[in-house]
Amino acid sequence: MYNASHSIASNLLLTVVAGFVLGLIIGHPGWTLSVTLIIWGLYQIKQFNRLQQWLMSSDRSKVPESQGYWGELFDELSRDQKRQQQRTQSLRNVINRFQQSSAALSDAIVIIDGQNHLEWWNRAAEGLLGMKVKTDRGRSVMNLLRDPRFVRYYRKGLYEDPLELSSPIHNDIILEYRITRFGAGDRILVARDITRLKQLEQTRQDFVANASHELRTPLTVIRGYLETFLDQELPRPLQRGLSQMESQSKRMENLVSDLLLLSRLEASAHVADELPIPLHSIIYRLQEDGLALGKDKNQTITVDLEAGKTLLGQESEIFSAISNLVFNAVRYTPNEGNIKLRWWTDKKGGHFSVQDNGAGIDSIHLPRLQERFYRVDESRSSDSGGTGLGLAIVKHVMLRHGGRLTINSQPGKGSSFICHFPSDLIIATPAKEHIENE
Numbered sequence: 001m002y003n004a005s006h007s008i009a010s011n012l013l014l015t016v017v018a019g020f021v022l023g024l025i026i027g028h029p030g031w032t033l034s035v036t037l038i039i040w041g042l043y044q045i046k047q048f049n050r051l052q053q054w055l056m057s058s059d060r061s062k063v064p065e066s067q068g069y070w071g072e073l074f075d076e077l078s079r080d081q082k083r084q085q086q087r088t089q090s091l092r093n094v095i096n097r098f099q100q101s102s103a104a105l106s107d108a109i110v111i112i113d114g115q116n117h118l119e120w121w122n123r124a125a126e127g128l129l130g131m132k133v134k135t136d137r138g139r140s141v142m143n144l145l146r147d148p149r150f151v152r153y154y155r156k157g158l159y160e161d162p163l164e165l166s167s168p169i170h171n172d173i174i175l176e177y178r179i180t181r182f183g184a185g186d187r188i189l190v191a192r193d194i195t196r197l198k199q200l201e202q203t204r205q206d207f208v209a210n211a212s213h214e215l216r217t218p219l220t221v222i223r224g225y226l227e228t229f230l231d232q233e234l235p236r237p238l239q240r241g242l243s244q245m246e247s248q249s250k251r252m253e254n255l256v257s258d259l260l261l262l263s264r265l266e267a268s269a270h271v272a273d274e275l276p277i278p279l280h281s282i283i284y285r286l287q288e289d290g291l292a293l294g295k296d297k298n299q300t301i302t303v304d305l306e307a308g309k310t311l312l313g314q315e316s317e318i319f320s321a322i323s324n325l326v327f328n329a330v331r332y333t334p335n336e337g338n339i340k341l342r343w344w345t346d347k348k349g350g351h352f353s354v355q356d357n358g359a360g361i362d363s364i365h366l367p368r369l370q371e372r373f374y375r376v377d378e379s380r381s382s383d384s385g386g387t388g389l390g391l392a393i394v395k396h397v398m399l400r401h402g403g404r405l406t407i408n409s410q411p412g413k414g415s416s417f418i419c420h421f422p423s424d425l426i427i428a429t430p431a432k433e434h435i436e437n438e
Contacts, residue, residue: 007069008044015040051077107192108175114185116140116154128191130169141189144168149270150177164194174198201266209263212256219256223249258389261320262372265396274312276430280305282319283341283352286326290339294330297337301330304342311350312425313401321397324390325354325417333358333414349403349423357414366407370395394419401425 019036023029047070054064054074064074108125112118117138118131125131129145136144142151145168153163159179167173176192226246230239287301311318329339333356340355361369361376368374373388391405394417398405402422409415 007072011069012040107190110141110189110191112141112187112189114183116142118144119186125191128167128170128173128175128193130167153177154179164198205263205266208259212259212263215256216253216260219249219253223253255389258393262389262393262396265317265393265400268400270402271314271317271400273314274425275315276427277311277313277315277318278430279310279318279343279352280307280429282315282322283343286323287341289323290326290330293327294333297330297333297335299330299333299335299337299339301326301339301341304340304344306344308429309343309345309350309426310429311421312427313421317397317400321394321419322352322354324394325419328390329354329356329358329415329417332356345426347423348420350421350426351418352421353416353418355414355416360411360413360415361407361409362411363409366409369407370405 015036016033019033020029022036023032026032047066050064050066051070051074054062065071066074105122106124108122108128110118110121110125110129110131118136118141119138121129121131126133131144142154145151145154147165147168150163150165159181163177165175165177167175172195173193174195176194178190178192180188180190182188223246226242226249229242230246234242283303283305287303290301291299326339326341333339338357340353342351342353342355344351365374365376369376370391372392375388394405398419398421402425403420406418406420407415408418
């Protein structure tokens, strides 16, 4: 590698020696050495000025010609300039290919800087989000996407789950927003058109709701006749068969009811009205119902409730969610088992848990427990009378209330199901519920 300091020092030393020797020859070493150094300095100044002019010029393609170490320095700078130009061109090619490939995508891609300003977007973002290059570059993303639900989602910073909203410029287009962090506070926003998927999902929901509704009437008639027949004196084999038919028809009625409830929950992503819920009264009621359901098992159900705090939301939906958790615990906890119901709040929000000391669930099943009709043990679930929709109902109730369900379980050590509610749904318990609980 070229070393300028060594070259200049060596040249200066050689010049001093030559000037001094020449001065000794002509008999004036001092004057000769001074003149030699002045000439050497002027030469260095001239070369430095040539270098400065070349560096400051707009056209650096013509490298100054020189000899010695100055020539080597100019050549090294020229080679470094070419390498830099090659790197710049390579990066420019990468950026151009990225822009071309992203422009071909049907999903909107938006890059947002650390100050929440719009930095870059592809062509699809102009069609789906209405962004305009001339007016929107540098604007805050929350000034362009002003839906309060998007603003709340963006500011919360919890991007594990996507957000579904209508397009800000086309109400009939449904978009799925996903945000990913990168760099020093920067974000990538991806908006995907899921209108077709939502239409297919709506068709499926309508079919399930209509089929469930149509099944309810014949099931009611069948159960009515079965109950009438069972009130009569019948031969034992016939009575046993009719009893099983009544049990299965009741199970089918429960399944139809759960399907209708699930369809109503899926119809909208948010609750319409958020009202105070008598949570403590509901939990105490479920404690009694749970003991009645498992009266033959001699189970223990304990309650640990934090006083002074309750929920905002839809009472019927919250009741359905936590009753499913309580009744599941009763069904799958063995005789003499212990079940604990707990409600508490902290900085993150409110939490309701159902904990049991039953057989537990293997970890491979946990990710799928909230799917419709998923069963860990088909025979055990059928014997318990469950429909396979309980945890799916809990999941959708939590989503509608902005919360989530977490499941912790180990085989042989029991299970814990916890509903986490956001802090903006937690309020002080109304005085009326205080009085009723007392």
